[in-house]
Amino acid sequence: MPELPEVETVKRALYKIVIGAKITDLYIGEKKLRIAFPKNLKKILIGRTFKKPFRRAKYCIIPIGNLEYLVFHLGMSGKIRILNDKPSPSKHDHFIISMDNNYHILFNDTRRFGFVDLIKGNLEKNKNFIKIGPEPLSEKFEKKYLFNRIHNKQQKIKNILLDQSVVAGLGNIYVNEILFHSCISPKRQGRNISLNKCEIIVNSTKLIIKKAIRAGGTTIKDHIQPDGNLGYFKFNLKVYSKTNKNCVNCNSLIKEVMISSRASFYCPKCQR
DNA sequence: ATCATCCCCTGATGGC
DNA sequence: TGCCATCAGGGGATGA
Numbered sequence: 001m002p003e004l005p006e007v008e009t010v011k012r013a014l015y016k017i018v019i020g021a022k023i024t025d026l027y028i029g030e031k032k033l034r035i036a037f038p039k040n041l042k043k044i045l046i047g048r049t050f051k052k053p054f055r056r057a058k059y060c061i062i063p064i065g066n067l068e069y070l071v072f073h074l075g076m077s078g079k080i081r082i083l084n085d086k087p088s089p090s091k092h093d094h095f096i097i098s099m100d101n102n103y104h105i106l107f108n109d110t111r112r113f114g115f116v117d118l119i120k121g122n123l124e125k126n127k128n129f130i131k132i133g134p135e136p137l138s139e140k141f142e143k144k145y146l147f148n149r150i151h152n153k154q155q156k157i158k159n160i161l162l163d164q165s166v167v168a169g170l171g172n173i174y175v176n177e178i179l180f181h182s183c184i185s186p187k188r189q190g191r192n193i194s195l196n197k198c199e200i201i202v203n204s205t206k207l208i209i210k211k212a213i214r215a216g217g218t219t220i221k222d223h224i225q226p227d228g229n230l231g232y233f234k235f236n237l238k239v240y241s242k243t244n245k246n247c248v249n250c251n252s253l254i255k256e257v258m259i260s261s262r263a264s265f266y267c268p269k270c271q272r
Numbered sequence: 273a274t275c276a277t278c279c280c281c282t283g284a285t286g287g288c
Numbered sequence: 289t290g291c292c293a294t295c296a297g298g299g300g301a302t303g304a
Contacts, residue, residue: 003297034280034299058298076298077282092282111281113298155275164299171297220297221284240297260276263295 002058002074004136004169005212006231010080011055013226017082017103018050018062025098027089034075034115044118057132057168068120075113081106082226131165136205141167143199153190158259160190173218173240176265178204180239185271186264211236239265
């Protein structure tokens with residue numbers, strides 16, 4: 001599910017309820033997620049107080065002390081719910097945090113590609129973060145940077161933008177939408193993209209990511225906001241999963257092709 | 273180094 | 289109805 005806007009939505013929901021809250025209880029499921037839960041996680045967390053949560057790429061991070069962080073990654077199907085009543089864990093519920101303000105954070109993940117981890121020390125030097133590129137909404141993500149990163153690449157632009165070391169947080173839905181907005185074919189090689197086109201890609205990225213965050217992300221199947229609402233950006237999708245629908249600009253039929261075994265959608269007339 | 277492919281896992285869907 | 293193959297928002301390991 002979750003790309004940057006979905007994780008940002010989760011972070012904002014947590015921000016409203018975790019700051020200053022003390023952890024009173026923890027449930028940890030039997031099954032291993034992408035990585036095992038840290039040893040003694042329960043012992044370490046109970047009694048600790050959350051500080052301000054933040055997001056980096058597709059990771060949601062809550063500091064629990066000086067240079068100590070609780071880190072979530074939602075993988076493909078991970079969901080965070082915020083509940084007023086203590087839930088009894090049902091299928092695919094892997095992690096529940098109870099706090100002294102009577103809120104409960106539930107981590108549910110059908111496919112278990114997500115994980116929960118504890119990180120100590122400088123986050124940006126941690127193995128999960130050290131290679132991650134600039135945030136798309138930061139000033140560091142600008143046309144010259146992008147041009148430098150792609151102008152000698154043999155890869156298709158679709159794959160380049162999915163590469164977290166080039167730009168952080170984009171996934172399959174938003175890359176498809178960004179390339180449509182940029183009028184660039186997903187099959188175009190990185191080295192065939194000019195500086196001017198890079199500016200267009202950068203601007204489209206910022207615009208679409210901002211709009212998606214405002215909408216609470218995109219619900220295709222799994223994603224829901226932590227309060228149970230849908231991600232309303234699904235009503236703004238122009239190409240993703242629109243195979244054989246009409247292009248909103250030129251009325252041509254939207255095409256679907258597989259690029260590196262991931263579905264890619266584009267308008268063959270608008271995107272070159 | 274760079275790039276494509278496979279794999280982790282569960283569930284939904286569609287063809288036969 | 290059942291069975292099988294394919295696909296899904298991610299990303300790490302592998303090997304050419």
